[in-house]
Amino acid sequence: MDIAQLRDFIAVVDAGSLSRATRALHVSQPAISQRMAQLEAHLGVRLLDRGPRGVRPTSAGRALYRDAQQLVRQFDRLAQDIAVSRPPVHGPVAIGLPTTVAAPLAPALFTWVRAHYPGIHLQMFESMSGYVHELLLAGRLDLAAVFREDAAPRPAELPLYSESLYLIGQPDPAPATPADVPLTDLRDVPLVTPGARSNLRILVDRAFAAYGMVPVNVGDVESLGTLIRIAESGEACTILPRSVVAGHDPRRLGVRRIVAPALRRHVAVLTATDRYEPRDSVAAVRQGIVEVTRELAAANRWPGIRLAERPEAADPRHEAP
Structure with missing residues (x-):
């Protein structure tokens, strides 16, 4: 062979x-x-x-x-390394980002990598969370942002942040409290969500089931833009993090934090293998994801996220502070 x-x-x-x-x-x-x-x-x-x-x-x-x-x-990377003289940290890095993560993170991460590691060639894949995870398991990606229901440590994962989930759209009847809506008030609200493989869909289904409810899912939509447009139309609501609708008028669109219980999901950066440390270029991009996320949060350019407790990643240039 x-x-x-x-x-x-x-x-x-x-x-x-x-x-x-x-x-x-x-x-x-x-x-x-x-x-x-x-x-x-x-x-x-x-x-x-x-x-x-x-x-x-x-x-x-x-x-x-x-x-x-x-x-x-x-093999291809080894051939490139031998054939061409390159900077110390270089080569292609394939990264998968769920759409709700890519919207705020991808442009800033691209700028960060270009500034700090010009020898790295980023290959970004944006899709719904279930497909991103499949690409990682299939060996098509070096690392990916993945959603989790808790912050428990897992091999090859670096905790990044957590975020609350919101009801997007105007349910009928409208909730009495403009800012919040109890989960039990969503019993009869028509919803559109990603398909059954999506982490978001699994989280919503389990949260409803814990209260003996089944969400009224009237459509599976694998597009963030389409989910928001349907919510704007008034035909159905959806459930998303607040950051993806930051440019909308929250009262006009309808942006209400789900409470009692609050729905929260955790985001981590997962490398392709837990059997060995990733190569330097992958470790550098992983560190970039951490730094860029913290910078965006500090500048209030990624609303609604709560940073993980001092996420650390190995930077091939220096020890993390």
């Missing part, structure tokens, strides 16, 4: 069919079919389920796909 076989296998899985993979790899279909058969024979396991609609990885294939992503990325 060599790196070329791994590249071919990744291309086949990404394409979902041998014929589509041939166009990406610029080889014939019999050639790519033979390469996949040779790889399976070498490993002694079936890696792909072949069908009339294409191919899908088996459980063994999914494991190989995840690890192959890491190996190919490391």
Whole structure:
């Protein structure tokens, strides 16, 4: 097994069919079919389920796909390091950010990295939280911001901040208190939320279930902008952190903190592996996320967040203060 076989296998899985993979790899279909058969024979396991609609990885294939992503990325970085003279901390760093985190963080983080580590090439992926976590587990990302329901320490995670969740929109009837709304008052309020894989959806479902309620979910929406526009339309409400609607008039749109109980989620930075320390460039970007988050909070440019207790990350230039 060599790196070329791994590249071919990744291309086949990404394409979902041998014929589509041939166009990406610029080889014939019999050639790519033979390469996949040779790889399976070498490993002694079936890696792909072949069908009339294409191919899908088996459980063994999914494991190989995840690890192959890491190996190919490391090989490419090693080749770049040998071929080109670069600054001490350099190379691509792939980071995944849920949309509600990316809105305030991504532009400031990009500026920070350019100023402190010009040799780092940022690759930013923005999506809903469930998909970001899947990309990290699949080996497509070096680190990601992830949501948690508590602040308990976990391997390979750096706590970042926590935030309260708010009801966005004008429920009918309107709550008596303009600023707050008890969770139990949302029993019959139509809601739009991200899909079932989203951390936000899981948190909301569990909070309602603790009070013997089921949220009236009238739509799954995997777009932050669309969630806010639906809330503006009055057709349904949504549940989001306050920071994502900071530019709106809170009384006109309807921005009420959920209380009794308060809904709160925690955000941490998770690296791709807990088996070893990330390389210097990944550690540098992780440190940048911490510093930028603290700067934005101090300047009141990220409203509604509460910083974690002295989050620390290794900075390859110096010891953290």
